[in-house]
Amino acid sequence: MTSTPAKKTAGEMIVGYFRDFGVLKETRTEYWGIQIVNFLDCTAYFAILTIASLFLSHDLGMSDQHAGYTIAAFTAATTILLTLSGMMTDWLGIRVSLRLSMIASLVLRAAIVGVGLVPSLPHRGWLAAILLLLMAPFMAGIQTVFQASCQRFTTKRSRSAGFNLWYLFMNIGAAAGGYAIDFVRLVLKIPNVHIFTLSVITALLCLIVAEFMIRGEEQLRGTDEAVEPEPPKTARRSPWSILCEVVREPAFLRLMVLIALILGVRAVYAYLYLLMPKYWERTIGPDAAIGVLNMINPIGIVIGLILFIPFANRVSVFGMLVYGAMVSSLSLFPMALPWQIYSADLPYAHYLMAIICMVVLTIGEVLWSPKLYEYTAAIAPKGQEGTYLGFSMIPWFLAKTAVGALSGHMLAHWSPATVKVNGADVPLQQAMINHQIDYWHSPAAMWFWLGVFALAGCIAAALLRRWLTEGARWTQDATPAA
Numbered sequence: 007m008t009s010t011p012a013k014k015t016a017g018e019m020i021v022g023y024f025r026d027f028g029v030l031k032e033t034r035t036e037y038w039g040i041q042i043v044n045f046l047d048c049t050a051y052f053a054i055l056t057i058a059s060l061f062l063s064h065d066l067g068m069s070d071q072h073a074g075y076t077i078a079a080f081t082a083a084t085t086i087l088l089t090l091s092g093m094m095t096d097w098l099g100i101r102v103s104l105r106l107s108m109i110a111s112l113v114l115r116a117a118i119v120g121v122g123l124v125p126s127l128p129h130r131g132w133l134a135a136i137l138l139l140l141m142a143p144f145m146a147g148i149q150t151v152f153q154a155s156c157q158r159f160t161t162k163r164s165r166s167a168g169f170n171l172w173y174l175f176m177n178i179g180a181a182a183g184g185y186a187i188d189f190v191r192l193v194l195k196i197p198n199v200h201i202f203t204l205s206v207i208t209a210l211l212c213l214i215v216a217e218f219m220i221r222g223e224e225q226l227r228g229t230d231e232a233v234e235p236e237p238p239k240t241a242r243r244s245p246w247s248i249l250c251e252v253v254r255e256p257a258f259l260r261l262m263v264l265i266a267l268i269l270g271v272r273a274v275y276a277y278l279y280l281l282m283p284k285y286w287e288r289t290i291g292p293d294a295a296i297g298v299l300n301m302i303n304p305i306g307i308v309i310g311l312i313l314f315i316p317f318a319n320r321v322s323v324f325g326m327l328v329y330g331a332m333v334s335s336l337s338l339f340p341m342a343l344p345w346q347i348y349s350a351d352l353p354y355a356h357y358l359m360a361i362i363c364m365v366v367l368t369i370g371e372v373l374w375s376p377k378l379y380e381y382t383a384a385i386a387p388k389g390q391e392g393t394y395l396g397f398s399m400i401p402w403f404l405a406k407t408a409v410g411a412l413s414g415h416m417l418a419h420w421s422p423a424t425v426k427v428n429g430a431d432v433p434l435q436q437a438m439i440n441h442q443i444d445y446w447h448s449p450a451a452m453w454f455w456l457g458v459f460a461l462a463g464c465i466a467a468a469l470l471r472r473w474l475t476e477g478a479r480w481t482q483d484a485t486p487a488a
Contacts, residue, residue, distance in 0.1 A: 048179025078410020
């Protein structure tokens with residue numbers, strides 16, 4: 007009779023988590039070169055994404071609506087092209103794909119800097135929009151390079167730690183991107199376009215790192231790791247036949263229903279770059295530390311994931327998914343309250359709102375976001391887990407596109423740069439201080455309705471729990487409570 011191994015304490019699991027990174031000493035220089043590129047590129051990407059709406063409107067004169075359309079097209083194209091960029095990476099190889107993506111990004115970012123620095127250039131807004139759209143395939147390409155590299159430059163024993171470190175570097179880069187925004191805007195006090203100048207520098211550094219650190223791209227194997235035999239060849243099925251089989255499965259309907267119900271929560275992460283930068287600038291003021299506020303989320307995720315890992319398999323997968331999503335949806339309601347509740351000083355009140363919002367949002371994300379993929383794999387029929395995970399991105403793509411297209415209209419309605427008061431254009435901040443705008447036409451109302459939309463979907467998902475989890479294959483340690 008075999009004895010059951012004693013479960014590790016939370017402290018032992020956290021220590022073990024960091025000890026596991028020790029296996030990365032068997033990786034080659036290429037892995038670490040990719041992580042440096044990962045950090046630098048994520049710093050540039052998240053800085054560009056956060057500042058894009060302000061740059062298009064303030065620097066280039068685009069309306070809120072047209073800026074929203076532009077960012078929606080850019081992010082939608084990047085998401086669509088992720089489905090194709092993996093094949094291109096396999097075809098060209100990691101080194102060529104990385105260099106091609108970085109050279110193209112450098113040239114296109116430099117072109118945007120040129121557009122931003124030449125006021126006499128006609129149609130500057132639309133030129134920048136075209137350049138952003140042209141960047142999309144290369145932004146998608148670099149993401150698949152990162153994932154392929156984590157697979158290629160680690161052994162079977164170090165692979166899990168390799169992907170964990172990649173995710174940590176990505177979030178540290180996102181935090182650095184937030185710092186870079188405030189450094190450019192508030193410390194150097196130079197135009198927003200120079201955030202793109204910074205991204206040109208990071209692309210150049212990425213190319214230098216790639217040249218000196220990424221020399222090979224063959225699969226790394228441990229000393230005791232055997233070469234896996236090629237899988238037997240089977241008849242290739244058409245995508246149409248796979249699609250027809252998948253959509254007939256009851257599990258597919260359950261997955262689509264759940265994802266549709268929590269779309270309001272997933273959309274919150276699009277609000278971070280589509281709504282909040284302009285909202286903060288118009289309520290707090292032109293010197294709003296939007297970069298620091300956006301840093302709260304990635305830094306919190308890094309800390310939260312480390313702390314949450316020891317408990318991740320001790321809780322219900324579906325329960326953590328739905329109730330964690332509820333926490334994220336509740337993050338919008340602190341900004342839906344009248345600002346006078348927080349302070350008589352409007353900028354200070356909105357700083358408090360923003361901090362509470364970002365902290366609550368991050369706590370929720372740590373709880374629910376990893377569980378969505380676990381739930382998807384659990385309800386997928388055996389052998390179709392990858393297909394289900396791929397299809398689970400479709401509703402998110404549609405929601406992100408819709409939010410992007412509507413974001414400018416929401417800002418124009420609830421959080422415009424100026425409002426009409428007795429026939430005169432008055433800055434939003436001044437109108438709020440003078441109580442010249444009622445609640446249902448104020449920015450707080452925007453967050454109220456978006457919060458209601460997000461929370462209602464989570465409540466509906468909780469009520470449908472039994473049906474949504476029917477037939478799921480849960481792991482032993484994460485079996486949902488009855």
